[in-house]
Amino acid sequence: MQTIHIIILSLLTLAVCYTLIRAISITRAAAAYRFLIANAAGGCESLGFTGCSIICYDVNDIEQIENLLQTEYNRYEVLAVIDSRLNPDIFYTIVKRYGLINVNAIISNELPDTHIRALYRSRQRRFRRLVLIDEAHTSPYNSLNCATLVAAYEYIIPLNASMLLRERAIEYAAILISENHQQSIAVIHSSADQECYIIKREYIIRHRGFSATLLRNIPASQIITTPTPLIYSANSKETLRYKVWGIVCAVLLPLIIIESIWADGLLIMATLLSALLIFLLIKYYTTAADCTICPERAMLCYFRRIRRFFMVENFFCDKIICNFTKET
Amino acid sequence: MLIIYTYIFIILIAILATVIMTQRVINSRDTAIDKASRLKKFYIRQVINRLQDESRIPTHIIAKSRAERIALCEAIYFVRSHTYGIDSSLLELTIDENRLENLLLCRIRYSTGYQRAHWLTLIGSIPLSSKSLQQLEQLSYSRNHAIRISALISLITATPHTAIRRIAALPYRFSPLDISRIISLLRRGIIPIAYEPLLQSGNFNLQMLGIAIVRNFGIDIADKQLHDIISSCSDKTIVHEAILTLSSLGRPLGRTKIRQRMNRMNSDERKSFCRYLAAEGYSVQALRTLFSEKEVNYAETLIKSYKRDLVCRQYT
Numbered sequence: 001m002q003t004i005h006i007i008i009l010s011l012l013t014l015a016v017c018y019t020l021i022r023a024i025s026i027t028r029a030a031a032a033y034r035f036l037i038a039n040a041a042g043g044c045e046s047l048g049f050t051g052c053s054i055i056c057y058d059v060n061d062i063e064q065i066e067n068l069l070q071t072e073y074n075r076y077e078v079l080a081v082i083d084s085r086l087n088p089d090i091f092y093t094i095v096k097r098y099g100l101i102n103v104n105a106i107i108s109n110e111l112p113d114t115h116i117r118a119l120y121r122s123r124q125r126r127f128r129r130l131v132l133i134d135e136a137h138t139s140p141y142n143s144l145n146c147a148t149l150v151a152a153y154e155y156i157i158p159l160n161a162s163m164l165l166r167e168r169a170i171e172y173a174a175i176l177i178s179e180n181h182q183q184s185i186a187v188i189h190s191s192a193d194q195e196c197y198i199i200k201r202e203y204i205i206r207h208r209g210f211s212a213t214l215l216r217n218i219p220a221s222q223i224i225t226t227p228t229p230l231i232y233s234a235n236s237k238e239t240l241r242y243k244v245w246g247i248v249c250a251v252l253l254p255l256i257i258i259e260s261i262w263a264d265g266l267l268i269m270a271t272l273l274s275a276l277l278i279f280l281l282i283k284y285y286t287t288a289a290d291c292t293i294c295p296e297r298a299m300l301c302y303f304r305r306i307r308r309f310f311m312v313e314n315f316f317c318d319k320i321i322c323n324f325t326k327e328t
Numbered sequence: 329m330l331i332i333y334t335y336i337f338i339i340l341i342a343i344l345a346t347v348i349m350t351q352r353v354i355n356s357r358d359t360a361i362d363k364a365s366r367l368k369k370f371y372i373r374q375v376i377n378r379l380q381d382e383s384r385i386p387t388h389i390i391a392k393s394r395a396e397r398i399a400l401c402e403a404i405y406f407v408r409s410h411t412y413g414i415d416s417s418l419l420e421l422t423i424d425e426n427r428l429e430n431l432l433l434c435r436i437r438y439s440t441g442y443q444r445a446h447w448l449t450l451i452g453s454i455p456l457s458s459k460s461l462q463q464l465e466q467l468s469y470s471r472n473h474a475i476r477i478s479a480l481i482s483l484i485t486a487t488p489h490t491a492i493r494r495i496a497a498l499p500y501r502f503s504p505l506d507i508s509r510i511i512s513l514l515r516r517g518i519i520p521i522a523y524e525p526l527l528q529s530g531n532f533n534l535q536m537l538g539i540a541i542v543r544n545f546g547i548d549i550a551d552k553q554l555h556d557i558i559s560s561c562s563d564k565t566i567v568h569e570a571i572l573t574l575s576s577l578g579r580p581l582g583r584t585k586i587r588q589r590m591n592r593m594n595s596d597e598r599k600s601f602c603r604y605l606a607a608e609g610y611s612v613q614a615l616r617t618l619f620s621e622k623e624v625n626y627a628e629t630l631i632k633s634y635k636r637d638l639v640c641r642q643y644t
Contacts, residue, residue: 028441035442035474039449039509045544048504049572049604075607105633108626119633131633152607152630154600178504181565184596202596265334272339276346 005263008255012274015306019281022227026192026285029228036175037168048178051075051153052170052198057143058161062093064234068159069130073170077129079147083137084117091134095120098127107149111209114146145209148201155188157198158210162234169230173198176224186222187215192229192285195301247303248275364399371396371403379407379418389422397431404428405453413517416455423454433460436467445474452482461486468494477506481513488519492526495533502533507540514541527553535566543573551579559585568593571601575608582617590618598623606630 040047052075054068059080068078084091094100100120107116115136122130135146144158155177159165177185188198197215203222207214252275259267374389381387391400404419423429432451436444448467451460464486467479480498484491495510502510513519526538527550535557542550557570567589575581590598602619606627615624 031442032474035446035449036505038446040505045508047508051604051607103633106629108629110626121633150633152603154603175505181504202599269339272343276343280346 005267008259008263008267009270012270016274016277018306019278023281023285026227026229029192029226030285033172033228037171040168040171040175046073046075047171047174048181049075050155050174050177051077052155052157052173053147053151053153053201054078054165055081055144055147055151055156055158057081057140057147057158059094060087060090060161062090062097064162064164065094065130067164069127071165071168071170073174075153076170077131077152079131079133079150081133081135081143081147084134086137091132094132098122098130098132099124100127100130100132105150110205111145111149114142114149114209116146116149119150141210148204148209151201154201155198156201156204157196157231159231163231164234166230166232172228173230176226180224183221185224187218187224189223189225190228190230191225192227192301196229196231198230364395367396367399368402368406371400372406375400375403375407375419375422378422379411379414381418388425391426394431397426397428400426401428401432401450401454405450408453409512409516411516420455428454429457429460433463436463441472442474445472445478448475448478448482452478452485456482456486469499473500473503476500477502477509481509484510485513485518491519491521492534495537496529496531498533502536507536510537511540511544515544523547523550524553527557532563532566535561535563536569539566539569539573543576546577548577548579551577554579555583555585558589568597572604575605575610578608581605581610581614587618599626602627603630 052073054077056064056068056078057080059065059082065078065080080094082091082094100122102118103121105119107114107119115138117134117136120132120134122128131150133146133150135143137143140160148156155173157165157173173188176188184200186200186203190196190198199214204210204214252271255271256268259271371389371391378387378389389400391397400422404423408414408416429451432447432454435447436451439447444467448464451464456464461483464479464483468476468483470476470479480494483494510519514521521537521541523538523541523545526534526541529535529538539554539557541547542554551574554570554574558567558574561567561570571581571586571589574586590601593601598619602615602623605615605618607630612624612628612631615627619627
């Protein structure tokens with residue numbers, strides 16, 4: 001009995017400590033973000049010639065494109081990948097809205113099995129950052145690979161439906177990359193709210209495109225992990241709220257029932273207090289970091305990370321799949 | 329069993345109370361942020377009015393509480409960072425009356441990390457006494473990069489004539505963000521620096537700053553100095569920066585020295601540079617002089633999809 005007490009108490013302490021460390025790192029990173037972004041605002045050129053291409057696949061709302069085009073960073077472009085036969089409505093809405101024309105470019109053959117039908121760009125200078133790719137949709141990976149071929153800049157940020165960039169996120173990513181330019185950075189991983197990956201184009205090409213194993217075995221020297229949130233979701237929070245409370249109840253209730261049978265009230269009290277502390281810490285760091293961050297999503301992200309810790313086979317290789325398919 | 333239920337009940341009540349309290353704390357913080365933002369806007373208007381007042385009769389801007397004084401500091405910084413060549417002596421009375429320098433020094437002393445760097449950035453927008461300069465001098469050698477750069481920039485703003493000496497004496501290298509911050513001072517006319525001595529100096533930071541000045545101000549006539557750097561400099565970062573600056577100025581890149589330097593780059597760097605040139609508008613012919621046939625073929629795929637096609641083709 002004593003052993004069960006010790007094990008449960010140790011696990012609770014570990015969970016609280018992990019959340020506390022996460023809260024401290026996210027709050028500190030938020031302060032760094034605010035400071036660096038405020039100071040980068042005066043410059044009008046790209047930092048260290050760093051460029052970013054946003055790949056927007058599975059687009060179902062023109063508002064998403066509108067939002068992504070608001071970024072003012074110098075070396076930046078938005079690549080929207082849509083199958084004109086599967087989603088003609090959204091495709092032709094975008095073409096009409098931005099005055100896009102078919103440029104019929106030759107597509108590079110760096111990646112195999114990509115099915116690009118046509119490339120569209122705007123004649124209007126204000127929309128020169130937008131590229132629309134008409135692809136024959138086979139899988140999300142194919143969409144990402146098509147856009148990677150067309151991308152003009154070194155770093156790729158894949159975003160799926162309804163994902164938006166946080167204000168000045170590109171500038172922050174450029175600061176991170178340019179400050180570490182001595183070491184070649186292959187991946188930047190933001191682990192706060194929504195997990196976000198910024199991947200070097202050459203790294204993707206070298207690994208024959210996007211796949212479930214893309215992020216496996218990256219040397220530690222080539223990856224930067226930042227607790228600063230870079231993207232957020234515009235989706236409704238209602239369903240997420242039910243999901244979060246469902247998970248909390250599914251974990252807490254059996255634990256309390258087991259404890260009430262096998263242990264005493266003090267342990268139940270400790271469990272509930274730990275849960276409360278974790279909840280408050282997550283609530284605190286989501287509000288401290290940015291108002292666009294959804295606490296429920298942060299909690300889901302937190303649960304996923306804990307689950308992944310205990311599932312060794314999923315520890316690293318499935319991250320990219322999570323990010324690409326979770327929302328679809 | 330009854331005791332357990334009592335415990336659970338108490339805990340649930342405690343959870344409810346804590347959640348309500350947290351919500352209140354968060355709401356009060358939001359209110360405080362709103363209030364600070366309103367105060368800042370109010371002082372920005374006052375500072376602008378003071379600067380636009382041509383009568384030169386001193387008007388008093390009074391900030392009583394600490395929050396108001398901080399808002400006034402931020403307003404002065406905001407106005408200074410968004411204007412060109414303002415006469416800061418007009419604000420001296422306001423700064424002295426509200427003892428802003430003391431407030432900022434106190435804040436700098438008792439804060440750490442990025443918060444300290446923030447206060448250091450703010451102090452750069454007000455005229456400083458010798459005591460403050462001494463403190464900033466010490467902080468410009470801090471272990472924290474954000475702190476030392478913010479202190480350095482404040483020092484440079486306060487004593488522009490010492491800028492080159494201070495930068496040359498630095499034991500660390502500038503990051504692109506640091507250079508961008510110094511360039512924004514130059515743009516606002518706070519520090520007048522000539523680019524030629526910087527390009528000719530052997531110091532990394534000065535050369536990088538010189539190259540950034542050439543690029544930001546579009547100085548075409550610096551072509552020769554940049555070629556000299558490319559042919560003689562041993563630092564790879566500086567050479568890389570010089571080549572990229574030449575290309576962002578739209579200068580021809582076909583010289584033998586540049587080709588030799590390009591040959592020493594690894595394949596990733598060459599490809600990235602090739603993509604950069606394509607985006608900058610260089611033609612396939614220009615790229616042929618620098619890159620292999622395979623690399624040019626790749627760049628051609630990008631160039632073909634750029635503007636020249638947009639001009640020629642009509643949407644059907």
